[in-house]
Amino acid sequence: MKISIGPIQYYWERKKVFAFYDRLPDSAVDIVYLGETVCSKRRELQLADWLAIAKQLTAAGKEVILSTLALLEAESELASLQKIITNGIYMVEANDVAAVQLLAGRGHFVLGPHINVYNNETLMLLHEMGAKRWVIPVELGREIVTELLGNRPPGLESELFAYGRLPLAFSARCFSARAHNRPKDNCDFVCRDYPDGLTLYTQDEKPFLILNGIQVQSAVVHNLVTHLGELVKLGVDVIRIAPQAEGMTEIIAAVRDVLEGRLQPEMTTELLVPYQPYGCCDGYWYGQAGMTRIQNNQRQDSG
Amino acid sequence: MSALNRKIELVCPAGNLPALRAAIDNGADAVYIGFRGDSNARNFPGLNFSPAEVLKGLEYVKKNGKRLFLAINTYPVPARWKEFVHTVDTAVDIGVDALILADIGLMRYASRTYPSLRLHLSVQGSATNRYAITFYHEQFGIRRVVLPRVLSLAQVQHLINKTTVEVEVFGYGSLCVMVEGRCALSSFVTGDSPNSAGVCSPAHAVRWVETPSGRESYLNGILINCHKTEEIAGYPTLCKGRFRVNRHVFHAIEEPTSLNVLEILPDLVKSGVTAIKVEGRQRSTAYVSLVARTLRAALDACFADPENFVPSIDWIAQLKLLSEGSCNTLGAYHRSWQ
Structure with missing residues (x-):
């Protein structure tokens, strides 16, 4: 099973982005998704910068995919998308049907997590159009994934979001700017001050969601590391880890060690605690509320 | 004209x-x-x-x-x-x-x-x-x-x-504040989303609690809003609740x-x-x-x-x-x- 690193969803400073990818050549990662997927106003890095990083990672033996915006509205955003799609070297991850439309007939592409694929009929058509890999929507659980994988078109790889804060929603509104009483058009890039997003708490002080510009994420980390054996058996080809500001080296190493049998899956629960300030969840995998932590509870129940 | x-x-x-x-x-x-x-x-x-x-x-x-x-x-x-x-x-x-x-x-x-x-x-x-x-x-x-x-x-x-x-x-x-068809907030909290079940913040997950100062609304145990006695308590659609971000408690996603x-x-x-x-x-x-x-x-x-x-x-x-x-x-x- 391959390990992928999803696109950085936060707005990190240029230096931090380069430093992040400088560490990846020596890591146990197989695939790296690059590019801005959340907000077109974020321009610390231009396409040329991403291509430079891509070159470096490719030279280190990593497969590189250029990822694209999930919410496309303005013509300028469509023009940027067009440029990424015609890069001529790297495969592209579509996060909107617009990207599928532009990628169809141009060879292979990846269906990102923000394209709604809930059944094999949808999968079949998109595969015919050139989809080579498909990132399963985060809200789909084990039962549905099993059925989808059992009947997927031959040759189509599957990728599952297995570790990180869940990308849950996108809006026209910038919630980071709103929280600072600023209009989106004059946001002063306030999201840059929050390398792991801005935490939203309930009034009884429970960390609930993460505001990341126009995106909303879970505060808890979706963690399927203890399910890796099952994912391998199901035929999942790639598991995705979403970048976060701290602990990526440790997280990647733990996942690889579990996959290679060097580490008991259960051992990671404690090992990864420092990188989950608000805890973790796996409810979606059980077909339940995504925020719940089922495996841990089951163990407590049986113990 | x-x-x-x-x-x-x-x-x-x-x-x-x-x-x-x-x-x-x-x-x-x-x-x-x-x-x-x-x-x-x-x-x-x-x-x-x-x-x-x-x-x-x-x-x-x-x-x-x-x-x-x-x-x-x-x-x-x-x-x-x-x-x-x-x-x-x-x-x-x-x-x-x-x-x-x-x-x-x-x-x-x-x-x-x-x-x-x-x-x-x-x-x-x-x-x-x-x-x-x-x-x-x-x-x-x-x-x-x-x-x-x-x-x-x-x-x-x-x-x-x-x-x-x-x-x-x-x-x-x-x-709807979010891009429709791409919002999993409801399934994150309740297990049911518009895409999968045709619902957002479904009634089966709602719980109201009377308190000395008013009413609280919960969605599958998540406190969505606290209403003072004199306030009209709206349905707890989760993106229209009042939450704390930094030091402020407000409708952080959208007002009702x-x-x-x-x-x-x-x-x-x-x-x-x-x-x-x-x-x-x-x-x-x-x-x-x-x-x-x-x-x-x-x-x-x-x-x-x-x-x-x-x-x-x-x-x-x-x-x-x-x-x-x-x-x-x-x-x-x-x-x-x-």
């Missing part, structure tokens, strides 16, 4: 037969409905139509020379595929004027099996730009797209200039408010939209009657004399009465909302 010669369709919601009749009686050009169950994005207990009721509704709509659209706009998972296909077949057999679909696989089935069937891309299909619309048009021949509530008025206008597909926009009703385009109706009409849609299949017959009547009057006035159109105080007052939190917004149509 110059009257406009192009009509705009007023598309109204109905959750049952009385609401459907009320919509038609009060000026709707078309009514959209759904079957009972989770094949549509308003899967509420006691709501929606059996096939026999759809047929009755269709008869009433036809008798009045209007149109009936049926939404099958959730995403079928493999175990439900056959059932959804059957739902499409049933709707076609009954003879509704259009199907409102969101799922790519289901659209492929419908367009291949019934090439002359009129297909509308549901707002749940999440098409916010011309390439996405072109995809659905080329692949399935969709004739109309319902736009997600994320575009500014200028963007709507631009999009209409760039596509040959009819454009339907929301004109009134509860406001309803979309209302009265103020910009002439601009919307001139932009070339084909239809204006009212949200609220889950709302009462009284709601459907009042909104249909008010928007009918406003549209007629706007058509007669777009240059001098001013929303009447009565219309504004009536629509405000029906709004969430008695509050109206232009939503994303107005850039400052974003």
Whole structure:
């Protein structure tokens, strides 16, 4: 099973982005998704910068995919998308049907997590159009994934979001700017001050969601590391880890060690605690509320 | 003054037969409905139509020379595929004027099996730009797209200039803050989402707690809002709760408010939209009657004399009465909302 690193969803400073990818050549990662997927106003890095990083990672033996915006509205955003799609070297991850439309007939592409694929009929058509890999929507659980994988078109790889804060929603509104009483058009890039997003708490002080510009994420980390054996058996080809500001080296190493049998899956629960300030969840995998932590509870129940 | 010669369709919601009749009686050009169950994005207990009721509704709509659209706009998972296909077949057999679909696989089935069937891309299909619309048009021949509530008025206008597909926009009703069809907030908290179960913040997960200072609302154990005794306690839709971010407790995602385009109706009409849609299949017959009547009057006035159109105080007052939190917004149509 391959390990992928999803696109950085936060707005990190240029230096931090380069430093992040400088560490990846020596890591146990197989695939790296690059590019801005959340907000077109974020321009610390231009396409040329991403291509430079891509070159470096490719030279280190990593497969590189250029990822694209999930919410496309303005013509300028469509023009940027067009440029990424015609890069001529790297495969592209579509996060909107617009990207599928532009990628169809141009060879292979990846269906990102923000394209709604809930059944094999949808999968079949998109595969015919050139989809080579498909990132399963985060809200789909084990039962549905099993059925989808059992009947997927031959040759189509599957990728599952297995570790990180869940990308849950996108809006026209910038919630980071709103929280600072600023209009989106004059946001002063306030999201840059929050390398792991801005935490939203309930009034009884429970960390609930993460505001990341126009995106909303879970505060808890979706963690399927203890399910890796099952994912391998199901035929999942790639598991995705979403970048976060701290602990990526440790997280990647733990996942690889579990996959290679060097580490008991259960051992990671404690090992990864420092990188989950608000805890973790796996409810979606059980077909339940995504925020719940089922495996841990089951163990407590049986113990 | 110059009257406009192009009509705009007023598309109204109905959750049952009385609401459907009320919509038609009060000026709707078309009514959209759904079957009972989770094949549509308003899967509420006691709501929606059996096939026999759809047929009755269709008869009433036809008798009045209007149109009936049926939404099958959730995403079928493999175990439900056959059932959804059957739902499409049933709707076609009954003879509704259009199907409102969101799922790519289901659209492929419908367009291949019934090439002359009129297909509308549901707002749940999440098409916010011309390439996405072109995809659905080329692949399935969709004739109309319902736009997600994320575009500014200028963007709507631009999009209409760039596509040959009819454009339907929301004109009134509860406001989805997120891009429709791509929001998993509800399933994150409750297990059920609009995509998977046709619901958002479902009633089965709601719990109210009386406290000495007022009422608290919870969604599957998550505190969504605290209302003081004197405050009206609204339904705990999770994106409309009050939360703390940094040091402030506020409606961090959105206030309880309803979309209302009265103020910009002439601009919307001139932009070339084909239809204006009212949200609220889950709302009462009284709601459907009042909104249909008010928007009918406003549209007629706007058509007669777009240059001098001013929303009447009565219309504004009536629509405000029906709004969430008695509050109206232009939503994303107005850039400052974003």
